[in-house]
Amino acid sequence: MIESKLVASTWGNVSAKVDNDNLIVITPSGVDYKNLTFNELPVIDMDGKKIYGKYEPSSEKLLHLALLKNRKDIHGVMHTHSIYASAFSVIREAIPPIIEDMVQIAGGEIPVAPYHLPGTPELGNDVLRVMQDKYGALMANHGFVGVGRTVHEAFKVCLVVEKAAQIHFIAKAIGTPNILSEEDVSIMRKGYLESYSKHDMEGAG
Ligand SMILES: [Zn+2]
Numbered sequence: 001m002i003e004s005k006l007v008a009s010t011w012g013n014v015s016a017k018v019d020n021d022n023l024i025v026i027t028p029s030g031v032d033y034k035n036l037t038f039n040e041l042p043v044i045d046m047d048g049k050k051i052y053g054k055y056e057p058s059s060e061k062l063l064h065l066a067l068l069k070n071r072k073d074i075h076g077v078m079h080t081h082s083i084y085a086s087a088f089s090v091i092r093e094a095i096p097p098i099i100e101d102m103v104q105i106a107g108g109e110i111p112v113a114p115y116h117l118p119g120t121p122e123l124g125n126d127v128l129r130v131m132q133d134k135y136g137a138l139m140a141n142h143g144f145v146g147v148g149r150t151v152h153e154a155f156k157v158c159l160v161v162e163k164a165a166q167i168h169f170i171a172k173a174i175g176t177p178n179i180l181s182e183e184d185v186s187i188m189r190k191g192y193l194e195s196y197s198k199h200d201m202e203g204a205g
Contacts, residue, residue: 002033006080006158012143013058016151017068017075022046024068028055059119066124067147073133076151080158084165085144088112092140095165097180102164104192106146106157107134108185110164115140136161 001007001014015026025043027033042053048065050057058064064077088095088110095110097103102110111130116123127145131137135157136146146157171177180188 001078001080001155001158004159006078006082006162008081012078012080013060013064014079014151014154015058015061015064015068015077018043021075023051024064026057026061026064028053028057029059031055062119062121063124063127063145066121066128067131067145070128071147074135074147074149074154076148076154077145078147078151078154078158079143079145080162081143082158082162082165084169085110085138085162086142087169088165089138089140089142089144095138095161095168096177097185098171098177099164099167100180100188102160103180103185104188105153105160106136106164107189108182110134110136110138110144110161112138112140115142118142 001012006012013027015024018025023043023045025041028036028040028042040054042055042057043051044057044061045051046065046069048061060079063079067074067077085095089112092112094112097108113123113126113130116126123139127137127139135148136144138144144158144161146154146161148154148157168177
């Protein structure tokens with residue numbers, strides 16, 4: 001996440017369901033990720049109570065909990081402050097479905113959740129609401145959150161959405177971006193979920 005420049009310093013955070021989906025392992029608050037070891041990662045229950053770990057869970061734990069608790073289809077969440085996706089979050093406009101990989105992996109147009117202060121329950125609830133059954137949503141004037149059937153897939157969502165936001169910016173500078181049709185989007189998304197991704201899921205935890 002850091003090497004791909006999706007976040008700076010300790011901003012941005014990651015979580016995953018563990019223990020038959022009864023517990024969540026999540027990155028800690030305010031600790032340099034480069035020095036973090038496996039055993040230091042906080043583990044919380046589905047109510048957000050810390051069960052294990054040296055450090056306190058991320059200050060965005062309510063965002064992660066809202067998604068992991070209510071979306072039975074996902075097991076990983078990644079929240080980033082990547083530049084181009086954040087630019088869309090600042091103008092509070094959805095990222096349109098313009099490129100195949102983001103449509104397949106993230107599920108189509110990327111909606112924007114209204115602004116709420118970080119760490120509030122309202123933020124998590126609104127992200128969950130606007131995301132519907134997709135794998136990503138923008139958070140107004142803040143950043144992006146990607147989800148997936150694995151943490152690895154949530155990371156992939158963050159990468160392809162950031163790339164789509166960047167492509168949109170460049171395309172607009174040289175012409176008028178064309179938007180993929182709703183029908184094509186749903187065919188590609190279905191295809192990805194049903195077959196293409198299966199190989200990817202193997203061994204991904
Ligand atoms: Zn943030």
